[in-house]
Amino acid sequence: xxxxxxxxxxxxxxxxxxxxxxxxxxxxxxxxxxxxxxxxxxxxxxxxxxxxxxxxxxxxxxxxx
Amino acid sequence: xxxxxxxxxxxxxxxxxxxxxxxxxxxxxxxxxxxxxxxxxxxxxxxxxxxxxxxxxxxxxxxxx
DNA sequence: CAAAAATGTAATATATAGTTTACATAAAGT
DNA sequence: ACTTTATGTAAACTATATATTACATTTTTG
Numbered sequence: 001x002x003x004x005x006x007x008x009x010x011x012x013x014x015x016x017x018x019x020x021x022x023x024x025x026x027x028x029x030x031x032x033x034x035x036x037x038x039x040x041x042x043x044x045x046x047x048x049x050x051x052x053x054x055x056x057x058x059x060x061x062x063x064x065x
Numbered sequence: 066x067x068x069x070x071x072x073x074x075x076x077x078x079x080x081x082x083x084x085x086x087x088x089x090x091x092x093x094x095x096x097x098x099x100x101x102x103x104x105x106x107x108x109x110x111x112x113x114x115x116x117x118x119x120x121x122x123x124x125x126x127x128x129x130x
Numbered sequence: 131c132a133a134a135a136a137t138g139t140a141a142t143a144t145a146t147a148g149t150t151t152a153c154a155t156a157a158a159g160t
Numbered sequence: 161a162c163t164t165t166a167t168g169t170a171a172a173c174t175a176t177a178t179a180t181t182a183c184a185t186t187t188t189t190g
């Protein structure tokens with residue numbers, strides 16, 4: 001299943017590098033988050049959400065089953 | 066202003082130590098988060114939220130102004 | 131197809147989240 | 161007042177998020 005950060009980023013027509021730069025983080029960091037390969041800090045999650053006009057729940061809360 | 070994790074924890078009648086134990090983390094870690102003295106990882110935020118029957122937004126998303 | 135742009139990935143380095151141990155203070159209970 | 165129980169705090173340690181550099185692969189575009 002595709003990562004929600006990736007979907008939201010593409011909806012905004014941003015590359016990983018552009019999103020990273022807006023947030024002040026490395027392109028690799030965004031890449032790893034989109035591959036669910038690590039556990040970002042809360043501040044980073046908030047920064048991503050704000051930049052993509054989403055909330056924490058939108059991007060990082062698991063769907064109800 | 067009082068931290069939302071603290072409020073939710075007290076509503077559930079848990080001590081810092083009890084909450085910490087349920088989550089599998091140290092009492093000090095909970096204490097520091099409640100004092101906004103650090104930047105927890107996403108996984109920890111999710112664990113706290115689930116344990117307190119809240120969502121990420123409930124506990125970690127800033128109030129609309 | 132060829133060139134450019136975007137993304138994957140890996141090694142090494144650094145900052146900081148989270149642990150452990152320990153003690154001090156505050157709050158609650160008897 | 162005394163004794164528990166809960167919370168604050170601090171130093172030293174460990175684990176891991178994130179940076180940096182670099183190159184490989186995939187995707188897009190002319």
